[in-house]
Amino acid sequence: MPETILELSDASIFQRETLILSNVNIEIQKGEFVYLIGKTGTGKSSFMKTLYGDLPLQSGYGQIVGIELQNLKEKQIPFLRRKLGVVFQDFKLLNDRNVKENLIFVLKATGWKDKSRMDKKIDEVLDKVGMKTKSFKFPYQLSGGEQQRVAIARALLNDPELILADEPTGNLDPQTSVEVMQVLQEINANGNTILMATHDYALLLKYPSKTLKCDGQRLFEVVQKQQH
Amino acid sequence: MASSFEKYQKRRLITSYFSVVISIALVLFLVGLLALLVLNTKKVADHFKEQIALTIYLKDTAKEVEIDQLQKSLALSEYTKSIEFVSKEQAAKAYSQEIGEDFMEFLGYNPLQNSIDVYFNADYVSETKIAEISRDLGEKEFVDEIIYDKPLIALLNDNIKRLSFWILAVSGLLTFIAVLLINSSIRLSVYAKRFTIKTMQMVGATKRFIRRPFILKSVKLGIIGSSISLVGMAVVLYYLDKSFPELKLISDEVLLAAIFAGVLILGILISWLSTFFATQRFLNLKTDELYY
Ligand SMILES: Nc1ncnc2c1ncn2[C@@H]1O[C@H](COP(=O)(O)OP(=O)(O)OP(=O)(O)O)[C@@H](O)[C@H]1O
Ligand SMILES: [Mg+2]
Numbered sequence: 001m002p003e004t005i006l007e008l009s010d011a012s013i014f015q016r017e018t019l020i021l022s023n024v025n026i027e028i029q030k031g032e033f034v035y036l037i038g039k040t041g042t043g044k045s046s047f048m049k050t051l052y053g054d055l056p057l058q059s060g061y062g063q064i065v066g067i068e069l070q071n072l073k074e075k076q077i078p079f080l081r082r083k084l085g086v087v088f089q090d091f092k093l094l095n096d097r098n099v100k101e102n103l104i105f106v107l108k109a110t111g112w113k114d115k116s117r118m119d120k121k122i123d124e125v126l127d128k129v130g131m132k133t134k135s136f137k138f139p140y141q142l143s144g145g146e147q148q149r150v151a152i153a154r155a156l157l158n159d160p161e162l163i164l165a166d167e168p169t170g171n172l173d174p175q176t177s178v179e180v181m182q183v184l185q186e187i188n189a190n191g192n193t194i195l196m197a198t199h200d201y202a203l204l205l206k207y208p209s210k211t212l213k214c215d216g217q218r219l220f221e222v223v224q225k226q227q228h
Numbered sequence: 229m230a231s232s233f234e235k236y237q238k239r240r241l242i243t244s245y246f247s248v249v250i251s252i253a254l255v256l257f258l259v260g261l262l263a264l265l266v267l268n269t270k271k272v273a274d275h276f277k278e279q280i281a282l283t284i285y286l287k288d289t290a291k292e293v294e295i296d297q298l299q300k301s302l303a304l305s306e307y308t309k310s311i312e313f314v315s316k317e318q319a320a321k322a323y324s325q326e327i328g329e330d331f332m333e334f335l336g337y338n339p340l341q342n343s344i345d346v347y348f349n350a351d352y353v354s355e356t357k358i359a360e361i362s363r364d365l366g367e368k369e370f371v372d373e374i375i376y377d378k379p380l381i382a383l384l385n386d387n388i389k390r391l392s393f394w395i396l397a398v399s400g401l402l403t404f405i406a407v408l409l410i411n412s413s414i415r416l417s418v419y420a421k422r423f424t425i426k427t428m429q430m431v432g433a434t435k436r437f438i439r440r441p442f443i444l445k446s447v448k449l450g451i452i453g454s455s456i457s458l459v460g461m462a463v464v465l466y467y468l469d470k471s472f473p474e475l476k477l478i479s480d481e482v483l484l485a486a487i488f489a490g491v492l493i494l495g496i497l498i499s500w501l502s503t504f505f506a507t508q509r510f511l512n513l514k515t516d517e518l519y520y
Binding site: 054106108 | 427429431433438515
């Protein structure tokens with residue numbers, strides 16, 4: 001029985017007063033892997049931001065992991081974000097603490113108490129993205145790709161129902177991209193839903209899946225021609 | 229290379245904490261000294277007020293029991309600081325000494341009356357209260373006359389009022405500046421972390437969770453700062469007391485303890501509230517508003 005984890009109808013996405021996307025009607029079912037593509041500046045990040053409550057949904061109806069977006073209260077936002085795993089396009093790591101403390105912060109902020117369980121979880125997610133040996137480094141001591149991998153690890157901490165990844169392979173070499181992609185595929189195979197914005201068409205070809213496209217203030221599903 | 233950068237970062241952080249601590253310490257030091265001044269003006273003023281006497285002249289017909297009774301009830305009433313019974317003989321002796329000749333000798337009798345001098349507690353030295361007291365006392369049959377220096381009381385109270393008003397106004401202003409100063413240095417140290425605050429919100433931390441470490445840190449700095457100011461005040465008090473022992477600055481331990489505790493609490497409270505509002509400000513901003 002498919003369960004709708006993300007649903008927008010007649011929604012418009014704004015950056016302040018500027019209309020970015022209009023008349024958005026999409027649905028994502030639990031367990032899907034969905035790409036979000038589109039030229040630079042067409043509104044992929046704005047769309048993602050609306051989904052995690054950084055931009056208000058000013059018109060239309062929206063529902064994500066059971067929370068309504070059109071009248072989202074400020075108080076609800078932290079709890080919405082805990083149900084999501086977000087990989088930000090600009091990473092958003094805490095620069096005043098090292099990798100491990102970055103992850104500890106998220107765990108503590110979301111209610112974890114047991115120190116040994118936290119350590120175990122952190123090892124687990126860092127291992128998944130191949131960053132286990134660099135947990136003592138500060139974000140500014142890491143390369144862009146390494147920071148990106150930490151950001152992915154952070155998004156996995158709370159086994160989120162839905163992962164919103166904004167160009168998670170944008171700073172990675174092709175081989176590492178594929179490795180990260182395999183991690184995401186694995187998580188997807190475990191039942192987590194993933195929405196991933198990307199410019200990396202090689203990945204799309206290698207791992208074909210449902211694809212949404214931003215173009216001309218519209219967001220629509222791409223009909224895949226070469227699917228067999 | 230990296231470690232020197234880390235050291236540089238740490239040093240920057242420490243400098244910003246340092247400036248918070250110093251501004252708290254300096255400002256509270258001033259406020260504490262002012263508080264000492266304010267409370268000691270009251271002490272000095274009270275000292276003068278308690279010099280004011282009201283004299284009850286008793287009729288010669290007054291019975292000893294009645295006089296005793298009156299003395300007792302005066303001694304018991306809460307407005308009395310002290311009373312002194314002056315018999316007509318004592319009064320005559322004192323008066324003779326004052327004018328340098330024995331006036332009874334050429335008068336042949338003692339024209340003076342028995343009297344009671346009443347000294348008041350400072351809080352009751354006001355025109356209306358003393359008028360009321362003297363009216364009550366005057367109703368007694370054996371009391372002949374009641375005399376006190378009305379204009380002096382008015383003058384004294386006027387001057388004390390004016391003086392305390394100015395001292396209070398200046399301290400109020402200084403306290404206000406103090407709060408602003410501490411507030412702005414705390415604001416600055418929170419401002420330095422505004423992107424961290426925003427990022428914390430992005431990963432699902434509640435406002436309260438984000439605020440807590442900031443407030444803990446500031447309260448810690450507030451305690452350090454006010455402790456420094458307390459040490460400063462203690463040193464100043466010590467030397468003032470050494471130079472002016474007659475002011476009895478250290479005699480009232482309870483008052484001193486209250487001032488010291490007050491300064492400490494003020495330090496904690498100001499840093500707490502400033503941090504609360506400073507973090508709240510950035511927590512309520514939208515992400516892109518941070519850049520404006
Ligand atoms: N904070 C903002 N205020 C106003 N306009 C904005 C803001 N952020 C982005 N925009 C505008 O919104 C449009 C969409 O931006 P967005 O970041 O969503 O694009 P994107 O599809 O994610 O691009 P990219 O592929 O480069 O990440 C752009 O035209 C941009 O100029
Ligand atoms: Mg983007």
